[in-house]
Amino acid sequence: MFRLILMVAVLVGSLWGAAAPKKIPVLCYHRFGVEVSDSMTIKNTAFAEQMEWLKTHGYSVIPLDMAMGYLSGKVKTIPAKSVVITVDDGHKSVYSDMAPIVKKYKIPVTLFIYPSAISNAKYAMNWEQLRELETTKLFRVESHTYWHPNFKKEKKTLTSEEYAKSVDKQLNGSKKKLEEKTGHEIKYLAWVFGIYDDALLVDAKKAGYAAAFTIDRKHASSGDNTMALGRYMVVSKHTIKDFERMVDGSEDRMPKDKKEVVKY
Template sequence: MLRLVLLSLFFISSVWGAPGNAKIPVLCYHRFGPEVSDSMTIKTVAFAEQLAWLKSNGYTVIPLDTAMRYLKGEVKTLPAKPVVITVDDGHKSVYSDMAPLVKKYKIPVTLFVYPSAISNAAYAMSWEQLRELESTKFFRVESHTYWHPNFNHEKKKLSPTEYDKFVDKQLGGAKKKLEERMGHEVKYLAWVFGIYDDELERKASQAGYAAALTIDRAHTAAGKKMTSQPRYMIVSKHDIRAFERMVNGTEDRMPASKKEVIRY
């Protein structure tokens, strides 16, 4: 009987597997351009330099979905030196400046967008542009809430019941809207302004997100909660040496007191 139990346990674990123990750097970009107009914009040539550096140093850019499923034990193996690229906010420079480089290097990129801006705000891409990017197979659209609110401010302003409804709309409502518009399941969420807490994380799971990403500047790892997996936000001041420290884990291994904190 015991052997049977052990055998079935072995069978179950070999089917589902244990979560992978590799740590993966997930990068977070915002805007690209010929000049640095604000701290969130990085020069397109700097991004090109980073992609060339990754390639010549043996890194492989993998889809966010592969990385998250690996952390859950659903994907067994990864290429050596995996790295994930994400972009928040749906800025039109993704279409004009970033996409040509993505197509040149043939790398997967996840776009976290908020539906209220798309085909609406002057700085944002249109639904047609997002669909065109997805048709290249290099891009995938995921959720960045409905209209990019500051949850800390809203929590102070609203009653508990109102706040509850507000969070549902921002998390579940955005997921539904993006699924309608893009015609595929939306599995992942990027926390706005990097703000999250236990309550928000619980609500993200309830809304059906498989994982949510922060900007806490560390590698993702199976030991961390799936609703607060970290990313490295890259801004204009980061040179190629700083970039190298992010992807090779040097920054992750720094004591917390020495770590950079970037807020926006």
């Protein structure tokens, strides 16, 4: 009898394991500042408060690569309360405002960069600053396409040949350029404006990305398409209570019609 119960327990356990996808919250930031200048700029004090909250509530910020290894089954265990932090666009304030807080809390951060802006656009960091951040081993550069295009618009306005060429440049070209500049493999991609479609997901896989990220507000899950994993965009209107709901999964569990909308 005992053996039968044990067998049933093992069977149910393995079925449960197979049925329940592994999930990790991935946060997406943009800009930082002493004051809030627009909705996508987070006050430095608010960001520090969020990092302090994670620390005091037993969360571990883990590298994106470790999180993806866990979802794919390559990494067997990660801390029970794990969070991933990513920042899109390579804004100057990552270097001036965010980095001191990142160094204080010693947290790993992924920077999704589009190379056309670096050492070029007024608002962006330069290659030396990116290199300096990577030297700390806390920051890691990944791809955010080549020049931040709106694929939805491009698909409508360009000929199919022009569009295919652009997609190639944005996915393959960016990967190649960033690999040249950083000297390491570029494995991950963040979709620009969160825009993607079925064809783009196939293209990203073909370009050699191991995973790609949207701004669909949900945990990155082993049950989802690896080329369209969710992220929570954190913007200035979010309170610490909102932040808590992102990382503890309660926002993810909300019914669709009640879900929060964050405009880009």
